[in-house]
Each structure stands twice: as structure tokens, then as C-alpha cells.
Amino acid sequence: MTDTINAATLTDRAGALVELALKAGADKADAVIVRSRSTGVTVRLGKVEGTESSESDDFSLRVFVGNRVASVSANPGFDLKALAERAVAMARVSPEDPFATLADAAALARDIADLDLFDPTVVSAEELTAAALEAEAAALAVQGVANSGGASAGAGMGGLVLVTSHGFSGSYMATRFSRSVSAIAGEGTGMERDYDFDSSLYFGALRGAADIGTVAGERAVRRLNPQRPDTASDVTVVFDPRVARGFVGHIAGAINGAAVARKTSFLRDRMGQQVLKSGLSITDDPQIRRGSSSRPFDGEGVKGEKLTMIEDGVLKHWFLSTSTARELGLTTNGRGVRGGNQVSPGSTNLALEPGTVSPQDLIRSVGNGIYVTELIGHGVDMITGEYSRGASGFLIENGELTVPVSEITIASNLKDMFMRVTPADDIDRSFGVASPTLAIEGMTLAGR
Incomplete structure (x- = not known):
């Protein structure tokens, strides 16, 4: 160019x-x-x-x-x-x-x-x-x-x-x-x-x-002839990385300072408290060389530094622009995003940091569950954390992916999901939101 x-x-x-x-x-x-x-x-x-x-x-x-x-x-x-x-x-x-x-x-x-x-x-x-x-x-x-x-x-x-x-x-x-x-x-x-x-x-x-x-x-071929499994509770759901990135996006939405100021985040009163499973961290870094969402300064001219937004499961930061920070009695951390004539806070190169187990071993450890490759609908309430999405993917039986499944709904509350998530080690940082394969215990499956 x-x-x-x-x-x-x-x-x-x-x-x-x-x-x-x-x-x-x-x-x-x-x-x-x-x-x-x-x-x-x-x-x-x-x-x-x-x-x-x-x-x-x-x-x-x-x-x-x-x-x-x-x-x-x-x-x-x-x-x-x-x-x-x-x-x-x-x-x-x-x-x-x-x-x-x-x-x-x-x-x-x-x-x-x-x-x-x-x-x-x-x-x-x-x-x-x-x-x-x-x-x-x-x-x-x-x-x-x-x-x-x-x-x-x-x-x-x-x-x-x-x-x-x-x-x-x-x-x-x-x-x-x-x-x-x-x-x-x-x-x-x-x-x-x-x-x-x-x-x-x-x-x-x-x-x-x-x-x-x-x-x-x-x-596409792998999805042919899907089954509809029986309704069950306390199911472990494994999110393919494509789907897991959306899950990390929900975390970002919950710790956005604008949502906190509007009182539309279910984590609005949780600063300094454990909100994610112990051992897990969420980072955000706008200064990565050739990063998908990198920028040398934000929409207000502030240089954002790398932040560990959630460290060892404990919430440390909100995403903040100047006006949002002032409303919360804080100072901006360089996450202002220019959208038309407005400046609002947002993430940059966001990542749920990986674990130490391969996705194959993570699936084997699940035993029986659901591997989700696609989510349908927008059934997420960021005020309460209630989560209910249509899904399709594959059965996990005896630690292996088997038959395709569709026309199912998975449900829980994001507060509980955040505390029950286990990441694999297969993170791909080439996207603005990065996540490895994730296993989330204790979800409800609505099937036949």
C-alpha cells in the first residue's frame, strides 16, 4: 500500500x-x-x-x-x-x-x-x-x-x-x-x-x-448428522478458541469503566476482589509490536501501558478514558477509544493468559461433556451476569470428541463461569482478543 x-x-x-x-x-x-x-x-x-x-x-x-x-x-x-x-x-x-x-x-x-x-x-x-x-x-x-x-x-x-x-x-x-x-x-x-x-x-x-x-x-463436513443430547445439569463445556474469544469479550465488558459508571456491570462493586478462578490473569497491552489492536497512544493522546487487568483471579483495573475515570474518581489508563465524536474506554490487545495443559489433555480430563464450536443468540445480561446461548459442537465422551451436536442451549451465570474456567495452552495472539481453549464446569445443558 x-x-x-x-x-x-x-x-x-x-x-x-x-x-x-x-x-x-x-x-x-x-x-x-x-x-x-x-x-x-x-x-x-x-x-x-x-x-x-x-x-x-x-x-x-x-x-x-x-x-x-x-x-x-x-x-x-x-x-x-x-x-x-x-x-x-x-x-x-x-x-x-x-x-x-x-x-x-x-x-x-x-x-x-x-x-x-x-x-x-x-x-x-x-x-x-x-x-x-x-x-x-x-x-x-x-x-x-x-x-x-x-x-x-x-x-x-x-x-x-x-x-x-x-x-x-x-x-x-x-x-x-x-x-x-x-x-x-x-x-x-x-x-x-x-x-x-x-x-x-x-x-x-x-x-x-x-x-x-x-x-x-x-x-462443515464434521458437523453433518448432528444429534441433540439429553438435558442435563452440572455439565462441563469446553469452548473452542473461536468461541472462547467471545467469552473473554464478556469479561472485558464487565470491567469496562463506562459500564461501571452506568452501574450496568455485574462486577461494578468487585474491585480488589477475586472475580476469576485463582491462578488466572487477564492482560491488556496496547504497545505490542505488530499487535492486532496496538496503538502508540489512545483516542485522547495518552500512552497506555501494559496492564494486568485481573491478576491471579483478583480484579485490579477498569478500562478507563479520561471522562469515565473522572466520574469514578480515578485517572485514565490510556484506554480511550475514539468513536465518532465520543471517547469511551475499551480494550486493546486483550488476552486471557494460557494454562499449562494441551487442549487434547484438557478434553481428556473432562471425560464427558460438550465441545462448543459455535454460539447463537445474544442471551447475556451484563447487569446480572445471566448467560444463556444457543450452541452447537461435539459430544465429549470418555475424553474424546465424538458425534456432532446442535439445537442445544448452554446456561449459567458469568460470575460462576469466571470461577470455574480452566484454560489450555493453545493461545493465538494474532487477534485483538486472544484466548486458549477453555473448559467451564457446572453449566446447564438444555437438549431434548
């Missing part, structure tokens, strides 16, 4: 926007420019179904007049002075917000690290098409695969420029490449679908298209 963020030009424009806001009467201001470029190709049954290419430069200005704040957005070509004046006028009539402000100057990143997030490799639409076709062909070549749900390949880049009125100026850019395929096995009402995908900042780190297609096809 030869297109760059053109940081100097965009930084100058953002700086000019901030200066005009101050001249218009703002006490403080910051300007963000988000640039994105992407190309994607989708194919099905050997034919191109769609080719998409998009470009955008989104400008956002946030101004503060006393305890009042307002934000405006615009596309390229707008009048800087008019935008600044409009933002200040909006702020003057906005309700007061005692928590909204810029990050403290002392917390701002001074040395912006190069985290090696940009791959200059140019991938043409023709190459993306070839990769998608190769992935689909490999899936269709698997014995038992009857149809294709489609395949895709994409390449993109995104960059951010941030300038504040109290001295911060910085930018960074990251690339992203992806491949995916969906395969359908069987016929009629007995059809089963599964998929595989990969995503990476660097093109050379992507798994081969044929490998992705083959895995998708094999997964």
Missing part, C-alpha cells in the same frame, strides 16, 4: 482547526482526523459477486466552554473557521458535563513509539480475487462439501491524527489484510455450514488461501 496518511498535511489542518476553535471562544479543544482506505472482493461458485473500494477522511472537532462540550464532524472541503465557530456556538448552549475534559497534560504521550503497524505491500483487486477463488475452490474440493457460502479477501489501511489545544500532536497508521470462506456440507434439511478466516496487519503473515478453504470445508 503506497498511500500514506500524509501526516504532516493532516496534522497542520487539525492544528489550524484547534486554533480557530480557541479564537472562537473555546477554552479547550481537540481535533481528530481518521483516514481509511479499503478494497474487498467477494466470490461465490467461481464467480465474482462484488468488488468494493472505499476511501474516507473524517474530521471531528471537540470543544469545551467551561463545563460544556460539543462535537462536530465534517468531510474534506469544509470551511475550517465556520466549523470551529459552529462547534463553539453549540457548546455554549449544551448542558454542563462535569466529567468531560481533555486528558491531563502530564499523561500525554511524549515519545510516540513506532509499533510497526504498516505494511506497504500493494495487493491488487486481481490478487484479492485470485485468493478468494483459491479459498473457495479448496473448500469445495473437500469430500462432502456440496456448496459454497462464498469467499472473500480484503486489504485496507486506517490512520489517525490527533491534535489538542494543550500541546499534543501525533499520528499513526495500520494496515489490515483478510481472507475468509464459508462452506456448506450435506443436502436439504441436513445441510451444515461452517467457516474459516484469517486477518493480519501484514500480508505475509496471512494463512494461505487454500489452507483456509480446506479447514472451512472439513469443519
Whole structure:
């Protein structure tokens, strides 16, 4: 990718926007420019179904007049002075917000690290098409695969420029490449679908298209002729890493400072207490070189450090942005995420740290249970922790995966699940949320 963020030009424009806001009467201001470029190709049954290419430069200005704040957005070509004046006028009539402000100057990143997030490799639409076709062909070549749900390949880049009125100026850019395929096995009402995908900042780190297609096809075939097991209580459920990442995402949601401030997290009163099984830790590190969700500074210009959010099962930190931290009487830990005109806390490279047992040995230790490869629905109440999801996967019998299962529901409470989880050692840190295979004891299975 030869297109760059053109940081100097965009930084100058953002700086000019901030200066005009101050001249218009703002006490403080910051300007963000988000640039994105992407190309994607989708194919099905050997034919191109769609080719998409998009470009955008989104400008956002946030101004503060006393305890009042307002934000405006615009596309390229707008009048800087008019935008600044409009933002200040909006702020003057906005309700007061005692928590909204810029990050403290002392917390701002001074040395912006190069985290090696940009791959200059140019991938043409023709190459993306070839990769998608190769992935689909490999899936269709698997014995038992009857149809294709489609395949895709994409390449993109995104960059951010941030300038504040109290001295911060910085930018960074990251690339992203992806491949995916969906395969359908069987016929009629007995059809089963599964998929595989990969995503990476660097093109050379992507798994081969044929490998992705083959895995998708094999997964679909393995799901044929599923059974519906009997309803049972006190069942051990093993989460495949694809599913386990979602489970770790629930942990992240429960320790998000915004949810704590809104009192919508079931862990809101548990700081300093054991919330996860002893021996387990959750880490979050925005400074990993070539990390999927790495960034040299957050959406407010603060450099986030690696944090052990939960250490040996004990809750140590919330994810915090400046306004959320102020509301909770704390200080930001550099987890502010810019979303449109808002800044809210979120995770970066999040990981439930692995255990010491292989997934095979973990499954053997379970004896009898359920191995879940897919979850359906959104039956998770983050206020109470109640958890109920449709699922499919495989029976575990005598420590081995046997027949496929579907049309089941697994249920428990996240508070209990957090205390009964055992991780394997097979973590894949190439995703923004990383988890090994997980075994969770004591769940309820609703079947036939």
C-alpha cells in the first residue's frame, strides 16, 4: 500500500482547526482526523459477486466552554473557521458535563513509539480475487462439501491524527489484510455450514488461501448428522478458541469503566476482589509490536501501558478514558477509544493468559461433556451476569470428541463461569482478543 496518511498535511489542518476553535471562544479543544482506505472482493461458485473500494477522511472537532462540550464532524472541503465557530456556538448552549475534559497534560504521550503497524505491500483487486477463488475452490474440493457460502479477501489501511489545544500532536497508521470462506456440507434439511478466516496487519503473515478453504470445508463436513443430547445439569463445556474469544469479550465488558459508571456491570462493586478462578490473569497491552489492536497512544493522546487487568483471579483495573475515570474518581489508563465524536474506554490487545495443559489433555480430563464450536443468540445480561446461548459442537465422551451436536442451549451465570474456567495452552495472539481453549464446569445443558 503506497498511500500514506500524509501526516504532516493532516496534522497542520487539525492544528489550524484547534486554533480557530480557541479564537472562537473555546477554552479547550481537540481535533481528530481518521483516514481509511479499503478494497474487498467477494466470490461465490467461481464467480465474482462484488468488488468494493472505499476511501474516507473524517474530521471531528471537540470543544469545551467551561463545563460544556460539543462535537462536530465534517468531510474534506469544509470551511475550517465556520466549523470551529459552529462547534463553539453549540457548546455554549449544551448542558454542563462535569466529567468531560481533555486528558491531563502530564499523561500525554511524549515519545510516540513506532509499533510497526504498516505494511506497504500493494495487493491488487486481481490478487484479492485470485485468493478468494483459491479459498473457495479448496473448500469445495473437500469430500462432502456440496456448496459454497462464498469467499472473500480484503486489504485496507486506517490512520489517525490527533491534535489538542494543550500541546499534543501525533499520528499513526495500520494496515489490515483478510481472507475468509464459508462452506456448506450435506443436502436439504441436513445441510451444515461452517467457516474459516484469517486477518493480519501484514500480508505475509496471512494463512494461505487454500489452507483456509480446506479447514472451512472439513469443519462443515464434521458437523453433518448432528444429534441433540439429553438435558442435563452440572455439565462441563469446553469452548473452542473461536468461541472462547467471545467469552473473554464478556469479561472485558464487565470491567469496562463506562459500564461501571452506568452501574450496568455485574462486577461494578468487585474491585480488589477475586472475580476469576485463582491462578488466572487477564492482560491488556496496547504497545505490542505488530499487535492486532496496538496503538502508540489512545483516542485522547495518552500512552497506555501494559496492564494486568485481573491478576491471579483478583480484579485490579477498569478500562478507563479520561471522562469515565473522572466520574469514578480515578485517572485514565490510556484506554480511550475514539468513536465518532465520543471517547469511551475499551480494550486493546486483550488476552486471557494460557494454562499449562494441551487442549487434547484438557478434553481428556473432562471425560464427558460438550465441545462448543459455535454460539447463537445474544442471551447475556451484563447487569446480572445471566448467560444463556444457543450452541452447537461435539459430544465429549470418555475424553474424546465424538458425534456432532446442535439445537442445544448452554446456561449459567458469568460470575460462576469466571470461577470455574480452566484454560489450555493453545493461545493465538494474532487477534485483538486472544484466548486458549477453555473448559467451564457446572453449566446447564438444555437438549431434548
